[in-house]
Amino acid sequence: MHPAVIAAWHKFSEPLEGRVSHMYFDVKDLITVGVGKLISTPEMAIAVKGWVIDGRPATDRDVRDAWLSLRGEEDRRLRTGERPLKALHYKYAAPYTRVRLPDTAIDALVLAKLEDFTAHMQKNYFPDFAAWPADAQLAASSMAWACGPGFPATFKNFARFAKVQDWLGCKACCAIKTDGNPGVIPRNKANVLCFENAAEVAANGWPVDELHWPGRAEGTVLFDPAEADTDPAVPHPSPPRPEPLAGGFSVAEAVVRDALKDLSKP
Numbered sequence: 001m002h003p004a005v006i007a008a009w010h011k012f013s014e015p016l017e018g019r020v021s022h023m024y025f026d027v028k029d030l031i032t033v034g035v036g037k038l039i040s041t042p043e044m045a046i047a048v049k050g051w052v053i054d055g056r057p058a059t060d061r062d063v064r065d066a067w068l069s070l071r072g073e074e075d076r077r078l079r080t081g082e083r084p085l086k087a088l089h090y091k092y093a094a095p096y097t098r099v100r101l102p103d104t105a106i107d108a109l110v111l112a113k114l115e116d117f118t119a120h121m122q123k124n125y126f127p128d129f130a131a132w133p134a135d136a137q138l139a140a141s142s143m144a145w146a147c148g149p150g151f152p153a154t155f156k157n158f159a160r161f162a163k164v165q166d167w168l169g170c171k172a173c174c175a176i177k178t179d180g181n182p183g184v185i186p187r188n189k190a191n192v193l194c195f196e197n198a199a200e201v202a203a204n205g206w207p208v209d210e211l212h213w214p215g216r217a218e219g220t221v222l223f224d225p226a227e228a229d230t231d232p233a234v235p236h237p238s239p240p241r242p243e244p245l246a247g248g249f250s251v252a253e254a255v256v257r258d259a260l261k262d263l264s265k266p
Contacts (some may be wrong), residue, residue, distance in 0.1 A: 001118050002134040004211035005141070010035075010107070012138060012213065013145065019106065023070050023097045023157055024090035027181050031070060034106040034144060037113060042067045050105025058099045062081060066097040118139060120149035126162055133201040134211040136167055136220045139174065139194035146176055146187060171195035190214075 001070060017036035023045065026032045030040050039045040043063045051058035053066075070085075073096045077084045085093050101109070119135075122129040129137065140162065143151050152159035161169030174191050178184045193213060200217035201208060 001130070001137055002209040002211070004134050004209060005137045006111070006114070008138065008211055008213065010110065012142065012190065015111070016183070018090065020090050021100045021106065022094045023066060023099070024093035025074060025086040027183070028087055029074065029084065029086040031067060034101055035110050037109055038067070039067070048101070048109060050101055050108065052097045052102060053099045063099055066099040070097045079122065114141060117144040117149040120188070121152070125152040125159060131208065133164065133198040135194040135201065135206045135213050135217070136170070136198035138211065138213055139191040139198070142187060142191050143174060143176065146184060167195045167199035171199070
């Protein structure tokens, strides 16, 4: 992955996922931490490095107890009809879990996950991933973050376009379903912009390691008249007037004048 993508990842991802130091429920009722890191079992939570509790490193038992406490509270709410934590802001989960991840641990967790997802996609789907434009790498990583690194097996049209680096084709097939998860809408918009940028990079022969997001790559090859500003139309030049003959008449005018003279003769 290009260094520019790694450097931009936190800026790209955190507005879409949030950054949370404690365990919480996402909209699918799955326990999550950090920047969208799924920890759907106690074992997955224990595998995350860097947990602290009351100012000291947390033990595996501390992490397991925190996970079970949060899960137990959610199950209680679902049984009693109380509003579930998944439907509330993530801050409401904080009282039910005591362990926390400091910022350094979150950063390391995010970058490790990003590296794993990239390696999985390159090994199993896109062997030339390292040569993609940076914006295309960013968008594909965004899709993997939201759907899992095996998403190309489901997004089959997208995968076909990506394998031949048809970035406008990828743009047309990259939408993630937003049903029950409206937070995906801004992610979809960001991904579309990235694939448009990748198409401009490819069409104009620009360096693939330069990232244009969050801006727009301004090329010339992919100009779409339908998206252009309504500038005044350039008028077509008027056809040249016929060269006049002696006396100021054109050839056509002279022919007509002579024909009228003939008709007027007795």
